[in-house]
Amino acid sequence: xTSDFHPQTAKRSWGRVVEAHHDVARPGSPEAAAxxxxxxxxxxxxxxxxxxxxxxxxxNLNPDGALIETARLDHYIxxxxxAGVLRAEAGVSLDDILRLIVPRGWFLPTTPGTRYxxxxxxxANDVHGKNHHLAGSFGCHLRRFTLARSDRGVLDIxxxxxxxxxxxxxxxxxxxxxxxxxxxxxxxxxxACIDQHVEPLRNVDAFFDIAEARATDYEHTVAWIDCTxxxxxxxxxxxxxxxxxxxxxxxxxxxxxxxxxxxxxxxFALNPLTLRAFNMVYRRVQLLKPQNxxxxxxxxxxxxxSIRDWNRLYGARGFYQYQSVIPFDTAREATRxxxxxxxxxxxxxxxxxxxxxxxxxxxxxMSFPMPGVTLALDFANAGTKTLQLMxxxxxxVKSSGGRLYPAKDGRISADMFQQGYPEWERVExxxxxxxxxxxxxxxxx
Ligand SMILES: Cc1cc2nc3c(=O)[nH]c(=O)nc-3n(C[C@H](O)[C@H](O)[C@H](O)COP(=O)(O)OP(=O)(O)OC[C@H]3O[C@@H](n4cnc5c(N)ncnc54)[C@H](O)[C@@H]3O)c2cc1C
Numbered sequence: 001x002t003s004d005f006h007p008q009t010a011k012r013s014w015g016r017v018v019e020a021h022h023d024v025a026r027p028g029s030p031e032a033a034a035x036x037x038x039x040x041x042x043x044x045x046x047x048x049x050x051x052x053x054x055x056x057x058x059x060n061l062n063p064d065g066a067l068i069e070t071a072r073l074d075h076y077i078x079x080x081x082x083a084g085v086l087r088a089e090a091g092v093s094l095d096d097i098l099r100l101i102v103p104r105g106w107f108l109p110t111t112p113g114t115r116y117x118x119x120x121x122x123x124a125n126d127v128h129g130k131n132h133h134l135a136g137s138f139g140c141h142l143r144r145f146t147l148a149r150s151d152r153g154v155l156d157i158x159x160x161x162x163x164x165x166x167x168x169x170x171x172x173x174x175x176x177x178x179x180x181x182x183x184x185x186x187x188x189x190x191x192a193c194i195d196q197h198v199e200p201l202r203n204v205d206a207f208f209d210i211a212e213a214r215a216t217d218y219e220h221t222v223a224w225i226d227c228t229x230x231x232x233x234x235x236x237x238x239x240x241x242x243x244x245x246x247x248x249x250x251x252x253x254x255x256x257x258x259x260x261x262x263x264x265x266x267x268f269a270l271n272p273l274t275l276r277a278f279n280m281v282y283r284r285v286q287l288l289k290p291q292n293x294x295x296x297x298x299x300x301x302x303x304x305x306s307i308r309d310w311n312r313l314y315g316a317r318g319f320y321q322y323q324s325v326i327p328f329d330t331a332r333e334a335t336r337x338x339x340x341x342x343x344x345x346x347x348x349x350x351x352x353x354x355x356x357x358x359x360x361x362x363x364x365x366m367s368f369p370m371p372g373v374t375l376a377l378d379f380a381n382a383g384t385k386t387l388q389l390m391x392x393x394x395x396x397v398k399s400s401g402g403r404l405y406p407a408k409d410g411r412i413s414a415d416m417f418q419q420g421y422p423e424w425e426r427v428e429x430x431x432x433x434x435x436x437x438x439x440x441x442x443x444x445x
Contacts, residue, residue: 004036005066014311015056016318017381018410020063020438028072030089030180034148036068037178037434041150046436049174051118052093055125056321057410058438059173065436068178070120076100077181084186085143090120090179095253095305098297102252106186107244107297109141113353115253115302120179125407126171126367128357130220130242130301136360137369139170141185147177150434154180159363168430170364173406175431175440191248194220194300197241199290201225204235204336211356211373214241220300222355227339227348227377235339235354245294253298314380320410322390323368323376325357326402331373334400338375338393345389352377365423368405376408387411406439417443 005023012019025047027033040047047066061067070091077087084106086097094108095115101107110129117127126139135141144158147169155177159166169176197218201207207223214221218241225237304310311319326334335354342348352375359371379386394416397404403420404412418424428444 004032004039011053011061011067012318013056013058013060013410014054015320015381015410016311016314016316017320018058018061018438020058020061022062022065022067024067024069026069026072030073030146030148030154033068033070033073033178033180034154036066037148037150037432040066041434046434048435048437049090049120049124049178051091051121051124052116054114054117054121055407057406057408058442059125059406059409059440060121061438062436063438070118070178073120073180081106084188085183086186087181087183088119089181090123090145091118093118094122099252099255101186102189102192102297103250105188105190105250107189109185109187110135110138111301113302114305115298116305119182119184120174123170123179123182124172124174125405126362126364126369127407128369130222130355132360132369133215133221133356133358134219134360135187136358137171137362137364137367139362139364139367140360142166142170142363143183143185145169145182146180148180149177149432151432164426164430167363167365168427170362171367172364172427172430173366173437173440175427175435175437177432177435189244189250191245192250192252192297193245193248193294194242194297195245196293196295196300197290198293199239201235201237201239203229203233204339205332207235207237207239207335207354208332208373210239214239215356215358217241217243219243222353225339225352225354225375227342227352230340230343234336234343237352237354240300242295242300248294251296253296253302314378317381317383319381320379320386320390321376321408322379322393323374323405323408324393324397324402325368325370325372325374325405326397326400327370327372328356330400330402334396334402335373335375338396341389341392341396342377345385347379347382347386347389366406366421366427368403368407370403372402374405376405406443409439412443414443414445 048062073089073091112127128137220242229236
């Protein structure tokens, strides 16, 4: 491997289950980054771009190959504060962008549940947020981007000039080229606060009724679910809705995240007892009446960002995240069945999020969102029994016409992936031959 790549001992992604060795390059400019791809090709090796490593499984890993870290591609290129159009290098994080744009009355068109995501990572997984039912996914708001490829050099990609590469790169898992910079349309805000409405959720049926009702009045909606509840209370939790406040300050979030976990939590930190204690919080909320409050966007959109390295809470064996989306016509029955199996398994998730996704189509060929209901859960890695439970959930998702989110995955079968993403073969034909990943090799084998 060229000296631009430095041998590393090991690299883990967010769930910390998968660990792999890579040679890593950290180019300091777009030109240096683009120059790495032909080098890889000449050597017959593969690389993979990597942003802030917030994908949970193996979609951002390329074991025994190379990784191209984009951390130093972190410069702004242009910002038009009147039109809300931002152009920046692909390694700039949403965290940084928000500190630039919020004081000027702009916000990201959509944001995932963490700010520690790069522009390149947001495109490659076509991320979605609490406003998906209205705004669609991140890719819906892209004006253009620059893509470096080993076979075609540096390309200006727009929906009308390179429609195939535009569509294949959005949700393209970093395989169609290295995104160098991005031009994004922002949305105006008058305040950095959200007027939030929180209400108890009696059970999973109530979720479907409330989600439908709130989707018309609120831009942002999400439910937090207690995965240990069963019977009449299956799917109990809280439903949170919010709209941007009409007035108030434009103070961005604080520059630094909260305290970090200094070491891995012991494996028992998230055992069934602590989970039960955690879920007591939900039960208490059940006693409350609906409440309205004004909260800062950081607490509303990115609650986990206040604890740095919270992924170490699951101990040294790490954890899996499982995120599915099920079309509306089968979602009620399938979600009930999934929650029931999870509760009965006793592996109840520390975090469970339920949300409806809307029908605004993404330009991406392999975007995860589709109209339906998405359930996202964490499972501490307990080995075979965790894999067995997820295999049972897979069967349910598959038979209900749903699919799983590659950004969260490190184990699904080729069959499961290919059924959920029938356009994968088109992406494969547009893949940069110098790029590959552990995930892609597994699901296309
Ligand atoms: C706490 C938490 C909450 C989350 N909430 C949500 C959510 O609400 N909605 C949601 O959709 N996702 C969510 N995610 C997932 C996260 O948004 C995605 O995994 C995102 O892609 C991570 O970005 P990253 O910069 O860390 O990229 P990485 O994880 O490092 O990489 C992700 C993919 O992007 C590719 N990539 C990175 N940079 C480039 C580039 N310059 N050019 C081409 N390809 C590139 C990589 O090859 C890889 O395939 C969450 C993750 C966490 C940890």
